[in-house]
Amino acid sequence: MIEIVPENPALHAEAIEDLFDRTFGPGHFAKTAERLREYSRSLPEINRVALAGGKVVGVCRVWPLVVGAARTPALFYGPVAVDPAYRGNFLSLRITEAALEAGKAAGWPAAVLIGAHSLFGKAGFALVPKGRLSFPGPQDPGRVMVKDLAGDASLLEGAVTAA
Numbered sequence: 001m002i003e004i005v006p007e008n009p010a011l012h013a014e015a016i017e018d019l020f021d022r023t024f025g026p027g028h029f030a031k032t033a034e035r036l037r038e039y040s041r042s043l044p045e046i047n048r049v050a051l052a053g054g055k056v057v058g059v060c061r062v063w064p065l066v067v068g069a070a071r072t073p074a075l076f077y078g079p080v081a082v083d084p085a086y087r088g089n090f091l092s093l094r095i096t097e098a099a100l101e102a103g104k105a106a107g108w109p110a111a112v113l114i115g116a117h118s119l120f121g122k123a124g125f126a127l128v129p130k131g132r133l134s135f136p137g138p139q140d141p142g143r144v145m146v147k148d149l150a151g152d153a154s155l156l157e158g159a160v161t162a163a
């Protein structure tokens, strides 16, 4: 049985880093998304981990952002990763959806995610019109998505930076 719980850094952080090492290749830290995370801290109360027998088998981490001249707050979702032995059941969507509910319950207006729309569109993310959001590095516009949480994600416009 798999349970999905908030991250407890003292219990889970090391296993999460190990999961990232195993699931993402060495190019991971070169990604534009990493520029939004490198001097920031994720939000353990909104992050979600999947546990199987107490072992971390999946994760979605969540980071505070500000967007545009208005410095609109938003949450950045990712990395999302699932242990290869537990793939094939859309566990990534269950974890991401739990983290989306937590972000909404905490009153955050909107979510941003960079990834495959074919997968994360199933969690309600919609592609952003080209040019509406810019990132601190090159980014394929076909992978940039937003979703309403407690507010209106269509209001997000401009440069996306770490909060």
Ligand SMILES: CC(C)(COP(=O)(O)OP(=O)(O)OC[C@H]1O[C@@H](n2cnc3c(N)ncnc32)[C@H](O)[C@@H]1OP(=O)(O)O)[C@@H](O)C(=O)NCCC(=O)NCCS
Residues within 6 Å of the ligand: 023, 024, 078, 079, 080, 081, 082, 083, 086, 087, 088, 089, 090, 091, 092, 093, 114, 115, 116, 118, 119
């Ligand atoms: C992406 C990931 C989290 C999905 O795990 P999962 O929820 O178990 O996914 P499943 O194996 O159940 O696959 C669900 C669907 O997503 C698709 N999918 C899986 N990984 C994908 C990816 N990286 N890009 C696009 N589609 C993907 C599968 O083909 C499948 O679609 P189908 O049913 O039409 O064949 C997992 O493959 C992983 O950890 N990958 C490495 C890390 C990564 O690339 N994370 C995403 C970017 S943040």
